Amino acid sequence: MERLGQAVGAENVKTAPEDLAVYAFDAYSDGKPPSAVVIPSQTREVSAVVKIARALGEPVIARGAGTGLCGGAVSIQGGGVVISFARMHRMLELDVPNRRARVQPGIVNLHLSQQVAASKLFYAPDPASQRSSTIGGNIATNAGGPHCLSYGTTVNHVLALEVVDERGEVFTTDIDDAGYDLTAALVGSEGTLGIVASAWVRLLRMPESTRVWLAAFPSIESASEAVSAIVGAGIVPTALEMMDAVIVKAVEAAFAAGYPTDAAAVLLIENAGFEDEMNACEAAIERLALANGALSWRAARTQAERDALWAGRKGAVGAIGRIAPNYYTQDVTVPRSALPKALRAVEVAARENDLVVGNVFHAGDGNLHPLLVYDKRDRRQVAAVLSTGNAILNAAIDLGGTISGEHGIGYEKRDAMTRVYSAQDLAAMARVRDVFDPEHALNPEKIFPAGTRCVEVAPPQ
Ligand SMILES: Cc1cc2nc3c(=O)[nH]c(=O)nc-3n(C[C@H](O)[C@H](O)[C@H](O)COP(=O)(O)OP(=O)(O)OC[C@H]3O[C@@H](n4cnc5c(N)ncnc54)[C@H](O)[C@@H]3O)c2cc1C
Incomplete structure (x- = not known):
């Protein structure tokens, strides 16, 4: 462990039980404390830490903000070296003409949008945890968010990656590379294929006009029908979020955001684009909402009103603490x-x-x-x-769906993988992992069902 201190500075290596205990948790699960937590400040240090951890026979677990909801960033059996990206939280380059930024993995999602706002740009994927979750964690989980309905999830916004592999070597990927799209393969790999040390991400231009509307419904069914009608009419709003009465009451108690507490369900709808286009869109969505039983319809007319409605939605999970x-x-x-x-x-x-x-x-x-x-x-x-x-x-x-929309598999859902994937499917995934990380040193115990090493997943017949 002394060597880790030499690589990153002794003050950036945590081994005291009271420090390690904190890292036994993410937002889902209680794991076990790791052997050490290391907090590097640059790629070179990440690389050195991986090399030392491997020489010590310790697996490596990358960690962003620990807001993950599937036990992805924790050690399950205990031990291992956790690499925290808390000190690698800067935007390294902003390329306004090409609308892209190079960031360190520990930058908080919302901070990125705040830092590029002066250039009239924003980073689109906005998980409800965006005030604290990091771009590295978002990339590793292919995070979604309310605005991913029209903008796409994280994978659509990552342009290039700098990655530290399981031997501590650094390699880069770029979506413009010919051949295999390794950037896309790494997005959503939950820290099992490589450790993201920096990323070029796509930025979007702020729209001319943003509208936010709220529709209240007498039942979840009628709200769901309205959702189908809106999308069926060829309108893809930038966000289309539903909250039921339990959530609305908790949100109102916590934020007084202006949601109707007597409705069984509310839809928070946002669309953005050119002013004229939004006027027509507002009329069409209002008509569809009312035709599908909306009890009331409200347009947020000021930025303050829009912010209040969004603060309620994005704080909904926290508001549950009141119940x-x-x-x-x-x-x-x-x-x-x-x-x-x-x-x-x-x-x-x-x-x-x-x-x-x-x-x-x-x-x-x-x-x-x-x-x-x-x-x-x-x-x-x-x-x-x-x-x-x-x-x-x-x-x-x-119903023809799947076991995770955006939070990932991590530890929580690894056993459920067999419910949606055949042995052949899992064996194909296992072979990919074996190429990147043959010794399963990166975030072991995640994604693949318990009791199987990847190589034990039956190969195709
Ligand atoms: C209140 C709340 C609301 C949420 N809302 C959403 C939502 O709307 N949409 C959504 O998708 N998720 C949501 N989440 C889940 C969570 O915020 C996301 O999964 C997020 O992407 C995790 O980011 P993090 O920085 O906290 O990562 P962590 O929890 O620290 O890690 C998550 C995974 O990423 C890996 N990882 C972290 N950094 C790196 C790196 N640099 N290189 C390689 N692997 C890495 C970890 O090993 C782990 O497997 C929510 C969570 C909470 C608590």
Whole structure:
């Protein structure tokens, strides 16, 4: 461990139990403390740390802000060297004419948009955790967010990567490279194929006009019908978010954001573009919302009103703290047309397990986030959460959906991989991993089902 101190400065290596204990958690799970946490300041140091960790026989786990919801950034069995990117949080270059920026992985998502705002640019993928989650973590999980409905998820906004491999060697990828698109292969790989040391990301020009609307509905079904009608009419708003009554009440209590507390569901809709286009769009969306049973329709006319509505949506998960001390967020995706059925399945599963559930989600792309609220100290409730989460997962699969929309697989869902992938599918993924990381030194125990080393996943017949 002394060698780690020589590489990054002793003050940037944590080995005291009280320091390590903090790194046994992310926003989902309790893991075990690692052997050491190292906080490098540049790529050269990341490379040195990986080499030393490997020489010590320790696996390496990259860590951004620890907001992950699938246990991705924690050591499950204990041990390993965690590389925290807390000191690598700068924008290194801004290329305004080409609308791109080179950033260190620890830069906080929102800080990037704030730093380029003066150039009338922004970074589009905006997970609800954007005030704290990092671009490195977003790349590793291929994070989504409300605005990914029309702009696409993180993979659509990463142009090039500087990566430290499992031997500590540095390589680069670029989406303009001929041949295999290794940039896309690394995005969403959850730190198992390489460690992102810097990235060129795409920036977008701020739109001329941004409109935000709020529609209240008497039922989740009618709100879901409105979502289908809007998208079916060929309108792809920049965001189309749904919140049910449980969430709206918690949000209003926490933020007084201006949501109607008497509705069963609300849709927060945003669109952006040219002024004229937005006028026509507003009329069309309002008509479709009302035709599908909206009880009320409101346009946010000022920036302050728009900000308040978005603050409520992005703070919704935190607001749940007003209902119970703990929550579990399920993350599944279903075809948009199956939303009403999926939401009914969520309701039934929660009711059967006597749990309160709140729904806040990216309705436009069928990505559900049922929030199961509970008290961790009550074993019955913990068992109920597990059972409900599992039932929701199965319902999503039965409806033609999948086991994660954006939070990733990590530790939490690795066993569920066999429910959606055949042995052949998993073997193909395992072979990719073996090419990048033959000894499984990078973030082991993640993505692949427990009890299998990648090589043990049955090869295709
Ligand atoms: C309140 C709340 C709301 C959320 N909303 C959303 C949402 O709307 N959309 C969404 O997609 N997610 C959401 N999340 C989940 C989470 O914020 C995202 O998964 C986010 O991308 C994680 O970023 P992080 O910096 O916290 O990464 P961490 O949690 O630290 O790590 C996540 C994964 O990335 C890997 N990793 C981190 N940095 C690197 C690196 N430099 N190189 C290689 N691997 C790395 C880790 O090993 C781990 O596997 C939310 C979470 C919370 C708590």
